[in-house]
Amino acid sequence: MFHIEDKVRHIVCPYCGCLCDDILVELTDGRISGVENACTLGAHKFLDDADNRLKGPIMRKGDQWVDISYEEAIAYAVQTLSEADRPLLYGWSGCVTETQAIGAHLAELIGGVVDSTTSVCHGPSILAIQEVGHPGCTLGQVKNRADTIIYWGSNPIEAHPRHLSRYTNYADAYFLHNAFRERKVIVFDVRKTATSEIASEFVQLEQGGDYHVLSALRAIVRGREDVVPDMVAGVPKSQLIRVAEMCKKAKFGALFFGVGVTMTGGKYKNIRNAIEFVDELNRHTKWTISPMRGHSNVYGSNEVFTWITGYPYAVDYARGIAFYNPGETTAVDILARKEADAALIMASDPGAHFPRTCCEHLAKIPTILFDPYPSATTHLCTVQIPCAVNGIDAAGTAYRMDGIPIRTRKFLETGYPTDTSLMHEIYEQIRERKEHV
């Protein structure tokens, strides 16, 4: 039998915030048959795509799923969202910025709340940045200059597998003679991880001790090690002094932090302390700090919402003007307090990640889910609308974890409509409806 084989280069992986743009995809008879260069997580994003998608929109009727047309699904979304008193538009981090922009405008049109998955991952990082600023840089700078790298509360070998090889420890550097030998990696974590195995210094701290260790490090860098007790959150003072010296001796340091710091007790206070630690180190040498963003385009949602609404996530348009207050206008809080009376979930899976009370409330209210695949949220939603996948059969803009916009590529034709076109249709129909009232 004759097979048509094809290889497509320079594909952008739509899985994590690294947005690796050197992926090679092999196609056999128009199906993805092989992936090169990608990590395991990214490769499975491509390889598991075929045969796993929903064929078309589905709606819950009683205790059964009924197939409906895209027109019926859109009509349902239009009616539900325009009649709601407190609609919640949540997700947005797996779709392209073009869709996110429509989402922000839709929130204004219907007086809803638009929130992205930021509120359950790096939202605290943004709160800290709003307090004390962000001494950051692009990953290219880190790759070419950094000789000391800290991973704090993040495990890139398992969560962002190519971060080390593309940007840090294993990458060639323009300004370092022998990058791999010259680079030092310091890992702060509560347990031994795959990343701590390759670290030149591993600092194992007690659960919830991040703030204490950062405060102690700041005091040591400031020359006030006399006040620091012998043990800080399970870390000996001698090790902290050694680490502080390593940091001060660096020519260019980069601190990367993950949700291990943002989602532990203290949340944004930990990040604020980390930023102020980097601030303190900048009196001695050059240091930068960057969050390890999870979803492919979660950074894009913050960019888009900021340029449209003025705020990066959790924007409440109930009174026609943008109001932002994480803790009050974030998706988890709105659902836990049972405020929302309709929800649109775009390209994310709160069913798998939200607290139980939030999921229970999502199951009670009309919930419209945009997702190509069945997910845990499918079990909670009223209508699920499958759409094209960003980076496979849809193209658009996504923001890498350091804020660099990258154009994703479309390399397959599947016939699914894009989420951008569906959201545009919903927006236009609601706008017409509002004009006629």
Add this chain to the structure above:
Amino acid sequence: MQVTLTMKPRAKPFLPIEAEMINPMNFIGSQNLFVWEGNKKRRLEDIFTVRKEGNVNSPENIVVVLRGDTSRVKRVGEYMSSGTIIVEGDIGMHCGNFMRGGFIEIQGNADGWLGREMRGGSILCHGNAGDYCGSGYRGEKRGMRGGKIEVAGNAGDYLGEYLTGGEIHVHGNAGMFAGAEMRGGCLIIDGDARIPAANMAKGTCIIHGEIHEMLPTFEKIGEKDGMLVYHGDVANKGKGELIVKSKIT
């Protein structure tokens, strides 16, 4: 004059109500008052049964009584400068925002951001207060700047964050990061606290109960009236004062 506002039953009882116009001054005369229920603008009379008794001579003599399930009513007493508000049950978020004078009494519990950025007047909460009591708004460099908040029960996390002036007195326990980033004022906690006075720059934080997970960057100065006196936060050259009972866990 006494104005009694009694909540009417609602079809969707969990929808938040934004009612910054519930401020004693606004009940002089007979202007139409509006509140927001979710994304819908409603007349005050649609949400509450309004009963006015007595005559008005000045805003100081107006007492506003809130009755019924007011736990979802936000921003009550915002920018209030005189008069009294008595909440017979629980109250929603942002009660007493930017308050400059007058008195708010909450007989039940208060939700988050009680007395946010208040400048004067006093708030008495008989129940528990939520998170961010007496703090600032997100990214704001100054929280409460004057006046007094007294909480008979417990307070949530980030109590008195960025406290810059005035006094907060909590009779029960406080959550995490009480008095974080304090810049002035006085924070008194009769119960326990976890990671208090983090990164404080100025002001006084007194804790009579137990301290859990005390920060390593406070310098012990001495003893005063059987209490230990620390200065800090050393991490940021802070000149604040943390006064604690001797037992630290």
